[in-house]
Amino acid sequence: MDVIETIEATRNAVAAARATGRRIGLVPTMGALHAGHEALIDRCRAENDLVVVSIFVNPTQFGPDEDLNKYPRPLGADLDDCRKHGVDLVFHPAVEEMYARGAVTRIHVAHLADQLCGRHRPSHFDGVCTVVAKLLNIIQPDRAYFGEKDFQQLAVIRRMVDDLDMPVQIVGCPTVREEDGLAISSRNAYLTPQQRRDATVIHKAMRQVAERVAQGERNMRALAAAARIRIEEGGADAIDYVTIVDPLTLEETLELVPQARICVAAHFGGARLIDNVPLDAGGRPD
Ligand code: PAF
Numbered sequence: 001m002d003v004i005e006t007i008e009a010t011r012n013a014v015a016a017a018r019a020t021g022r023r024i025g026l027v028p029t030m031g032a033l034h035a036g037h038e039a040l041i042d043r044c045r046a047e048n049d050l051v052v053v054s055i056f057v058n059p060t061q062f063g064p065d066e067d068l069n070k071y072p073r074p075l076g077a078d079l080d081d082c083r084k085h086g087v088d089l090v091f092h093p094a095v096e097e098m099y100a101r102g103a104v105t106r107i108h109v110a111h112l113a114d115q116l117c118g119r120h121r122p123s124h125f126d127g128v129c130t131v132v133a134k135l136l137n138i139i140q141p142d143r144a145y146f147g148e149k150d151f152q153q154l155a156v157i158r159r160m161v162d163d164l165d166m167p168v169q170i171v172g173c174p175t176v177r178e179e180d181g182l183a184i185s186s187r188n189a190y191l192t193p194q195q196r197r198d199a200t201v202i203h204k205a206m207r208q209v210a211e212r213v214a215q216g217e218r219n220m221r222a223l224a225a226a227a228r229i230r231i232e233e234g235g236a237d238a239i240d241y242v243t244i245v246d247p248l249t250l251e252e253t254l255e256l257v258p259q260a261r262i263c264v265a266a267h268f269g270g271a272r273l274i275d276n277v278p279l280d281a282g283g284r285p286d
Contacts, residue, residue: 001083003090007098007138010091014052014139017088022049026141028132031055032072032186033081036176040145041085043173048143053082054091054135056098060106061127067270072189091139098134106130109156109163115250116152116263117274120240125156132157136168144168149175149183151261151276152250175275177203183275190271194235199268201234206262206277209244213256213279220244220254224262231266240265240272244279 004010014024025048027040044051055078062068075092082090106126112118113125136144146154154172161170176184181203182196191199205227212223221244228242244262246253253260256279263276 001079001087001090003079003092005092005094005097007093010052010089010138013089014050017050018140023143024048024050024052024139024141026135026139026144027051027053028135028144028146029053029055030057030071030186031078032074032189033078034176034184034186036147036149036184038081038085039176040147040173041082041087043171044143044145045086047171048141050089051087052089052091052139052141053087054093054139056091056093056131056135058098058127058131059095060099060130061124063121063124066121067187067190072186091135098131107133107160107164109159112152112156112159112250116241116243116245117265118152120265125153128153129156129160133160133164133166136161136166141168143171145171145173147175148172149185149275151247151263155247155250181207183273185273187271187273191268195268195271198235199266199271199273201231201236202264202266202273202275203277205230205234205242206264206275209262210277210279218256220252220256220260227262227264231264236266236268238267240267242266247278 025044027044029037057071059068107129108126109129118125148154158170161168180200182200209223209227224242224244228239231239242264243252244260246257247259247261260279261276262279265274
Protein backbone atom coordinates (compact mmCIF):
# COMPACT_ATOMS: atom_id res chain seq x y z
CA MET A 1 0.00 0.00 0.00
CA ASP A 2 1.37 3.42 -0.96
CA VAL A 3 0.96 6.37 1.39
CA ILE A 4 1.39 9.61 -0.55
CA GLU A 5 1.33 13.15 0.78
CA THR A 6 1.58 15.28 -2.36
CA ILE A 7 -0.97 16.05 -5.05
CA GLU A 8 1.53 15.59 -7.85
CA ALA A 9 2.71 12.12 -6.76
CA THR A 10 -0.90 11.01 -6.21
CA ARG A 11 -1.92 12.19 -9.67
CA ASN A 12 1.04 10.31 -11.18
CA ALA A 13 0.28 7.07 -9.30
CA VAL A 14 -3.40 7.15 -10.26
CA ALA A 15 -2.63 8.11 -13.88
CA ALA A 16 -0.31 5.10 -14.19
CA ALA A 17 -3.11 2.79 -12.97
CA ARG A 18 -5.66 4.41 -15.28
CA ALA A 19 -3.31 4.00 -18.27
CA THR A 20 -3.47 0.22 -17.79
CA GLY A 21 -7.28 0.32 -17.84
CA ARG A 22 -7.82 -0.05 -14.08
CA ARG A 23 -11.06 1.33 -12.61
CA ILE A 24 -10.40 3.79 -9.79
CA GLY A 25 -12.52 3.98 -6.62
CA LEU A 26 -12.17 6.70 -3.97
CA VAL A 27 -13.28 6.69 -0.33
CA PRO A 28 -12.83 10.22 1.07
CA THR A 29 -12.39 10.25 4.87
CA MET A 30 -11.15 12.41 7.69
CA GLY A 31 -9.47 9.37 9.28
CA ALA A 32 -10.38 7.87 12.69
CA LEU A 33 -11.62 4.96 10.60
CA HIS A 34 -14.36 2.73 11.96
CA ALA A 35 -16.73 0.02 10.75
CA GLY A 36 -18.68 2.58 8.70
CA HIS A 37 -15.56 3.53 6.71
CA GLU A 38 -14.55 -0.14 6.45
CA ALA A 39 -17.91 -0.92 4.79
CA LEU A 40 -17.27 1.88 2.26
CA ILE A 41 -13.76 0.58 1.59
CA ASP A 42 -14.97 -3.02 1.21
CA ARG A 43 -17.62 -1.95 -1.30
CA CYS A 44 -15.06 0.16 -3.15
CA ARG A 45 -12.65 -2.83 -3.18
CA ALA A 46 -15.38 -5.09 -4.62
CA GLU A 47 -16.29 -2.67 -7.42
CA ASN A 48 -12.93 -1.20 -8.53
CA ASP A 49 -9.38 -2.21 -9.44
CA LEU A 50 -7.49 0.55 -7.61
CA VAL A 51 -8.79 1.60 -4.19
CA VAL A 52 -7.78 5.07 -3.00
CA VAL A 53 -8.60 6.31 0.52
CA SER A 54 -8.01 9.96 1.37
CA ILE A 55 -7.31 10.82 5.00
CA PHE A 56 -7.54 14.57 5.54
CA VAL A 57 -9.12 16.45 8.45
CA ASN A 58 -10.47 19.29 6.38
CA PRO A 59 -10.28 22.59 8.31
CA THR A 60 -12.67 24.47 5.99
CA GLN A 61 -15.66 22.37 7.05
CA PHE A 62 -15.29 23.17 10.78
CA GLY A 63 -16.82 26.30 12.31
CA PRO A 64 -14.74 28.51 14.64
CA ASP A 65 -16.17 26.89 17.80
CA GLU A 66 -16.16 23.31 16.52
CA ASP A 67 -13.91 20.33 17.23
CA LEU A 68 -11.18 20.76 14.58
CA ASN A 69 -8.35 20.66 17.12
CA LYS A 70 -9.63 17.74 19.14
CA TYR A 71 -10.82 15.70 16.12
CA PRO A 72 -9.09 12.27 16.50
CA ARG A 73 -6.10 11.64 14.21
CA PRO A 74 -4.93 8.03 14.86
CA LEU A 75 -2.92 7.79 11.64
CA GLY A 76 -1.00 4.57 12.47
CA ALA A 77 -4.19 2.64 13.28
CA ASP A 78 -5.91 4.08 10.20
CA LEU A 79 -3.11 2.90 7.92
CA ASP A 80 -3.22 -0.59 9.49
CA ASP A 81 -6.96 -0.66 8.89
CA CYS A 82 -6.50 0.40 5.27
CA ARG A 83 -3.91 -2.35 4.74
CA LYS A 84 -6.28 -4.95 6.24
CA HIS A 85 -9.06 -3.88 3.89
CA GLY A 86 -6.95 -4.06 0.75
CA VAL A 87 -6.47 -0.35 0.06
CA ASP A 88 -3.89 0.35 -2.67
CA LEU A 89 -3.16 4.02 -2.06
CA VAL A 90 -3.72 6.38 0.86
CA PHE A 91 -3.64 10.09 0.03
CA HIS A 92 -2.71 11.92 3.22
CA PRO A 93 -1.92 15.55 2.43
CA ALA A 94 -0.99 18.31 4.88
CA VAL A 95 -3.30 21.33 5.10
CA GLU A 96 -0.72 23.46 3.22
CA GLU A 97 -0.69 20.92 0.38
CA MET A 98 -4.49 21.00 -0.02
CA TYR A 99 -4.95 24.74 0.51
CA ALA A 100 -2.15 26.70 -1.10
CA ARG A 101 -1.62 30.15 0.41
CA GLY A 102 -4.20 32.56 -0.89
CA ALA A 103 -6.74 29.88 -1.94
CA VAL A 104 -10.16 31.53 -1.63
CA THR A 105 -12.51 29.51 -3.88
CA ARG A 106 -15.47 27.84 -2.19
CA ILE A 107 -18.30 25.77 -3.70
CA HIS A 108 -21.78 26.55 -2.42
CA VAL A 109 -24.65 24.23 -3.35
CA ALA A 110 -27.48 26.69 -2.91
CA HIS A 111 -30.60 25.64 -1.02
CA LEU A 112 -29.65 22.03 -0.24
CA ALA A 113 -26.63 23.12 1.80
CA ASP A 114 -28.75 25.64 3.70
CA GLN A 115 -31.27 23.13 5.16
CA LEU A 116 -30.91 20.91 8.26
CA CYS A 117 -27.26 21.04 9.44
CA GLY A 118 -26.68 24.05 7.17
CA ARG A 119 -28.81 26.18 9.53
CA HIS A 120 -26.56 25.29 12.46
CA ARG A 121 -23.19 25.00 10.68
CA PRO A 122 -23.40 27.83 8.13
CA SER A 123 -20.22 27.26 6.06
CA HIS A 124 -19.87 23.52 6.72
CA PHE A 125 -21.07 22.24 3.35
CA ASP A 126 -19.08 24.85 1.43
CA GLY A 127 -16.00 23.35 3.07
CA VAL A 128 -17.15 19.78 2.37
CA CYS A 129 -17.97 20.50 -1.29
CA THR A 130 -14.74 22.38 -1.87
CA VAL A 131 -12.56 19.61 -0.47
CA VAL A 132 -14.56 16.84 -2.17
CA ALA A 133 -14.33 18.69 -5.52
CA LYS A 134 -10.58 19.01 -5.00
CA LEU A 135 -10.23 15.30 -4.16
CA LEU A 136 -12.30 14.35 -7.22
CA ASN A 137 -10.11 16.60 -9.39
CA ILE A 138 -6.88 15.24 -7.96
CA ILE A 139 -7.78 11.54 -8.09
CA GLN A 140 -10.36 11.54 -10.91
CA PRO A 141 -11.98 8.31 -9.69
CA ASP A 142 -14.63 6.40 -11.64
CA ARG A 143 -16.63 6.03 -8.41
CA ALA A 144 -16.60 7.74 -5.01
CA TYR A 145 -18.23 6.28 -1.88
CA PHE A 146 -20.10 8.12 0.89
CA GLY A 147 -22.20 6.93 3.84
CA GLU A 148 -25.94 7.58 4.11
CA LYS A 149 -25.51 8.56 7.77
CA ASP A 150 -24.45 11.95 6.41
CA PHE A 151 -27.58 12.06 4.29
CA GLN A 152 -27.42 15.79 3.63
CA GLN A 153 -23.75 15.56 2.69
CA LEU A 154 -24.56 12.80 0.20
CA ALA A 155 -27.42 14.85 -1.33
CA VAL A 156 -25.28 17.99 -1.57
CA ILE A 157 -22.37 16.11 -3.18
CA ARG A 158 -24.66 14.38 -5.70
CA ARG A 159 -26.10 17.78 -6.66
CA MET A 160 -22.64 19.36 -7.01
CA VAL A 161 -21.43 16.49 -9.21
CA ASP A 162 -24.54 16.76 -11.43
CA ASP A 163 -24.45 20.55 -11.63
CA LEU A 164 -20.73 20.73 -12.43
CA ASP A 165 -20.75 17.74 -14.86
CA MET A 166 -18.10 15.92 -12.87
CA PRO A 167 -17.40 12.54 -14.51
CA VAL A 168 -17.76 10.37 -11.42
CA GLN A 169 -20.42 8.03 -10.05
CA ILE A 170 -21.37 8.85 -6.46
CA VAL A 171 -22.22 5.68 -4.54
CA GLY A 172 -24.27 6.03 -1.32
CA CYS A 173 -23.83 3.21 1.21
CA PRO A 174 -26.15 2.21 4.10
CA THR A 175 -25.47 3.45 7.63
CA VAL A 176 -23.53 1.00 9.77
CA ARG A 177 -24.90 0.67 13.32
CA GLU A 178 -23.81 -0.75 16.65
CA GLU A 179 -25.93 -3.67 17.86
CA ASP A 180 -28.06 -1.29 19.93
CA GLY A 181 -28.78 0.87 16.89
CA LEU A 182 -26.40 3.79 17.47
CA ALA A 183 -24.98 4.92 14.13
CA ILE A 184 -21.21 4.44 14.10
CA SER A 185 -19.41 7.78 14.01
CA SER A 186 -15.94 9.09 14.86
CA ARG A 187 -17.66 11.52 17.21
CA ASN A 188 -19.06 8.68 19.38
CA ALA A 189 -15.58 8.69 20.95
CA TYR A 190 -16.53 11.94 22.73
CA LEU A 191 -19.41 10.24 24.63
CA THR A 192 -19.14 9.20 28.28
CA PRO A 193 -20.52 5.69 29.01
CA GLN A 194 -23.81 7.23 30.24
CA GLN A 195 -24.13 9.51 27.19
CA ARG A 196 -23.30 6.54 24.97
CA ARG A 197 -26.24 4.62 26.50
CA ASP A 198 -28.56 7.65 26.26
CA ALA A 199 -27.65 8.29 22.61
CA THR A 200 -29.33 5.04 21.54
CA VAL A 201 -32.62 6.92 21.96
CA ILE A 202 -32.02 8.61 18.58
CA HIS A 203 -32.39 5.38 16.64
CA LYS A 204 -35.19 4.13 18.89
CA ALA A 205 -37.20 7.32 18.32
CA MET A 206 -36.65 7.21 14.55
CA ARG A 207 -37.61 3.54 14.36
CA GLN A 208 -40.78 4.26 16.28
CA VAL A 209 -41.67 6.89 13.69
CA ALA A 210 -40.95 4.43 10.85
CA GLU A 211 -43.16 1.83 12.57
CA ARG A 212 -46.01 4.29 13.07
CA VAL A 213 -45.78 5.28 9.40
CA ALA A 214 -45.90 1.59 8.47
CA GLN A 215 -49.07 1.30 10.60
CA GLY A 216 -50.69 4.12 8.62
CA GLU A 217 -49.94 7.32 10.58
CA ARG A 218 -49.56 10.21 8.13
CA ASN A 219 -49.26 13.32 10.33
CA MET A 220 -45.56 13.96 9.66
CA ARG A 221 -45.30 16.96 11.93
CA ALA A 222 -46.86 15.14 14.90
CA LEU A 223 -44.54 12.17 14.32
CA ALA A 224 -41.46 14.39 14.28
CA ALA A 225 -42.65 16.23 17.40
CA ALA A 226 -43.14 12.93 19.25
CA ALA A 227 -39.65 11.77 18.26
CA ARG A 228 -38.20 15.08 19.44
CA ILE A 229 -39.83 14.70 22.86
CA ARG A 230 -38.58 11.13 23.17
CA ILE A 231 -34.99 12.20 22.35
CA GLU A 232 -35.20 15.15 24.77
CA GLU A 233 -36.52 12.92 27.55
CA GLY A 234 -33.93 10.29 26.67
CA GLY A 235 -31.07 12.57 27.75
CA ALA A 236 -30.12 14.82 24.82
CA ASP A 237 -28.52 18.04 26.05
CA ALA A 238 -29.73 19.98 23.00
CA ILE A 239 -31.50 19.21 19.75
CA ASP A 240 -30.72 21.04 16.52
CA TYR A 241 -33.53 19.41 14.55
CA VAL A 242 -35.86 16.43 14.29
CA THR A 243 -37.55 16.77 10.90
CA ILE A 244 -39.14 14.60 8.25
CA VAL A 245 -37.81 15.74 4.88
CA ASP A 246 -38.31 15.24 1.19
CA PRO A 247 -35.08 13.42 0.18
CA LEU A 248 -34.68 15.52 -2.98
CA THR A 249 -35.11 19.02 -1.54
CA LEU A 250 -34.27 18.27 2.12
CA GLU A 251 -37.19 20.53 3.02
CA GLU A 252 -39.67 19.50 5.68
CA THR A 253 -42.47 17.49 4.13
CA LEU A 254 -45.99 17.32 5.57
CA GLU A 255 -46.82 14.32 3.37
CA LEU A 256 -45.29 10.88 3.05
CA VAL A 257 -43.37 11.42 -0.19
CA PRO A 258 -41.38 8.44 -1.57
CA GLN A 259 -38.25 7.81 0.47
CA ALA A 260 -39.14 10.55 2.98
CA ARG A 261 -36.49 10.56 5.74
CA ILE A 262 -36.60 11.45 9.37
CA CYS A 263 -33.39 13.36 10.11
CA VAL A 264 -32.02 14.14 13.57
CA ALA A 265 -29.14 16.22 14.94
CA ALA A 266 -28.78 16.13 18.71
CA HIS A 267 -26.08 16.92 21.25
CA PHE A 268 -25.10 14.46 23.98
CA GLY A 269 -22.42 16.11 26.10
CA GLY A 270 -19.66 17.25 23.72
CA ALA A 271 -20.83 15.10 20.80
CA ARG A 272 -23.14 16.39 18.09
CA LEU A 273 -24.71 13.27 16.57
CA ILE A 274 -26.64 13.09 13.31
CA ASP A 275 -28.71 10.20 12.01
CA ASN A 276 -31.62 9.43 9.67
CA VAL A 277 -33.78 6.55 8.46
CA PRO A 278 -36.09 6.23 5.46
CA LEU A 279 -39.84 6.15 6.09
CA ASP A 280 -40.98 3.96 3.26
CA ALA A 281 -44.70 3.87 2.58
CA GLY A 282 -44.29 0.09 2.57
CA GLY A 283 -42.83 0.36 6.07
CA ARG A 284 -39.27 -0.87 5.97
CA PRO A 285 -37.75 0.64 9.12
CA ASP A 286 -33.93 0.79 8.83
O1 PAF B 1 -17.68 12.63 5.66
C1 PAF B 1 -16.51 13.00 5.87
O2 PAF B 1 -15.72 12.33 6.52
C2 PAF B 1 -16.06 14.33 5.31
O3 PAF B 1 -17.07 15.27 5.34
C3 PAF B 1 -15.45 14.21 3.89
C4 PAF B 1 -16.48 13.75 2.89
C5 PAF B 1 -14.29 13.23 3.91
C6 PAF B 1 -14.93 15.58 3.43
O4 PAF B 1 -13.94 16.05 4.28
